[in-house]
Amino acid sequence: MPEKPYDHRAIELKWHALWRDADFYQAEENSSKPKFYVLEMLPYPSGTLHIGHIRNYAIGDALARYKWMRGFNVLHPMGWDAFGLPAENAAIANRRAPREWTLANIAAMKKTHRRFAFSYDWNREVTTCDPAYYRWNQWFFLRMLERGLAYRKKALLNWCPKCNTVLANEQVVEGSCWRHEDTPVEQRALQQWFLKITAYADQLLDDMATLESGWPERVLTMQRNWIGRSEGAEIDFTLAGAPAQPIRVFTTRVDTIYGATCVILAPEHPLNDTLLDPGGRAKAKAMVDARSARDLGDVEKEGFFSGHYAVNPYSGEQVPIWIGNFVLMSYGTGAIMAVPAHDERDFEFCRKYGILIRPVIRPADGVLAEEPGMTEAFLDYGVVESSGPWSGLPSEEARRQMAAFALEKGFGQSAITFRIKDWGISRQRYWGTPIPVIHCPACGVVAVPDDQLPVLLPDHVDIAGAGRSPLETVPEFVNAACPKCGGAARRETDTMDTFIDSSWYFYRYCDPHNDRAPFDSAKIAYWFEIDQYIGGVEHAILHLIYSRFFTKVMRDLGLVANNEPVRRMFTQGMVIAEGTKMSKSRGNVVGADALAEQFGADTARMFVLFAAPPEKELDWRQEGAEGIYRFLGRVYRFVTRNTPPTGNTGAADRDALRKLHQTLRKITEDFETRWHFNTCIAAIMELMNLLTEREAAISPTAMLEVHETLALMLAPLAPYLSQEIWEELGNQGPVFRQPWPAYNPELAREDEAEIVVQVNGKVRGRIAAPFGAAAQELERRALADEKVRAAIAGKTVVKVVAVPDKLLNIVAR
């Protein structure tokens, strides 16, 4: 039989048509198999898939197909993160309704998806802008509202004066609007809704211990830093001359409080209104404005004296109250005690303004610093000095005792502060989930009753409106009857942050068509936790923390039994194109459709797996993909030609089967552990190189095993090609539903070990020896080698190091 040319287009078209309506990838309900839930992050429907998506999905798909072949009941779903600002921008630019635009994009991307034949259970597809989905966002919101986990307060928002709208934090880049890089965002105070993620801060932090084995260390570190737990004490200084007026500060170093030489308030501290004269208030406001314009980088520390003094509750000392631009209102209490001798920032500030610096901590084995003369703050723990009754105590002990003293005397207590803040979820935008509350002049804020959900997002809304929520312009949406008193009331016109959508979508996949509840808890109990989640590291904090928070709330609502959503997390590396970062503005985005067109889906997905290990950055190069294309062609032609063997087949069969089973062993082990598909593919290439070399001598029986095993082990990596050759070999049915071939350790074993012989650490020869040969035997054989003898000629053998079955090092002087 002559070989056939590899026509990837014909092969992919053929199977694409045959597979179109097949449900190969449906997860089974009530299965007796062990389950495996593998998930890739759902994409935003921008309209096109690019190579970054392909990488994400190729990794997940390889794993899903492998797990299927290993006999697991696999849940591998896909959906669309379909709400969000780009749809509104596109609507303004193209005069096309966001819903229409979004649904058209989804249709286009789904076509690309099908083309790549990723093994999703499309019956479970979730689209977050579908009312059948977002009604449950509203339902969860109401449950949180009932429990006090959702609340409303006035807060500062990022405002772009050019867009005339509010921006989410993530849309502020280096202090400016992401669409107007020259336009600093302003802060505006607006009423907004918050979710009380801080109520779970401790759990989110502590439960990370259970994730340590399955999550990348750096993601956990980023989350720890983001949560930012800090143990210290809150202490009330009082305003001198007004003992009833406390100024509460947070500090992690109460032990240094005798060294506090001033108190510094944030410029937006509420006390400033009463404390400062009009000139001071103007200065404070200028500081706030300057900060919001340029929130990043090292800003020069500025401050001024308020004209008032505060009383240190431990020493009774009066210290000046300053206003300082580096004190953050959003952290701690918005006020600090400055201990310049023992804090870098305070040191810098006090030196600049000539404020007293008083050391009170000495190194455990040293002496107290002398002032004047200090050039930097002493930050370490040590022994407390010049601190009244606490003098002589170690810092740790003083911290404990002094906090207890504050509690006893009623001017403070130990306190824990978190960096993480409550999650502001209000967006003054159209394309999102309506927040299901009604504002009634008589009853106040009233929840929309469950049986009136979903609160539908109206179509045909003018979204170009200036500076307020577009929904405000829709009277039939805004005007509503109060559910409590029936009187005329106004519906909430803000919509929810889209991170709400993605915080629980993976639960919906388990029961996507449920119209009575977000899901059936029994189904969650079967499928959860997610066995493997795969996505970009850029979601390490926001999405992954929000998801963990939602899971904990759902657990407390009794909806799920699991404590965490994701057992194992994998963060893939970025994709860059021809050495530079891909971006629309550079015009170098590698589109998935173009890839499929030019090389075929198999080549594209296999190349992204081959070019780098999945956790590392990947550089897309055209020529590299051509190499994979050539390789797949070699495989195809090798399988489709069948040349009758000539000569003695015994040795060739042994060689071929040995390499085959060694390759299989390597791939199996990699799938189970580290997923270095790049070396797996390299191993298959090596196998092919050996096979084509020995081809003419391999017997038909061995060749059949080789061919079939090749088809099976390529099935997770190149599904079209493996299916095609599986059929060429006379087999029926989907190749990826075949059991994964077990490697035979007997066949994989080498006949004898090759021992590298070194003299003084340099390779001088190699010898063959039976496995497990004794060191003396190896030495005897090595010394029979001429080159080895030459290398030690005239020297004395001092020592011989033997590594069994691997290496022998003769040390000679």
Added chain:
RNA sequence: GGCGGGAUGGCGAAACUGGCAGACGCAUUGGACUUAAAAUCCAAUGGACCGCAAGGUCCGUGUGGGUUCAAUUCCCACUCCCGCUACCA
């Protein structure tokens, strides 16, 4: 500034537990096939040096030191690159 990751041929990379550095692929060069090209196949390919050749010697994993019979791998110091974060009291 803090935290994390990284640096290996012309390029992407491999070497998993301290044991043959550069597997595999790309690119390049030469050859075969072809009227020709494409495709395909074969061969060479870290550097310097010795040799007519077969072959051989030395150097080489960002830099400098250390531990070891043996270091890309472990330890110390440093340089550069990339991410995230940013006055968190």
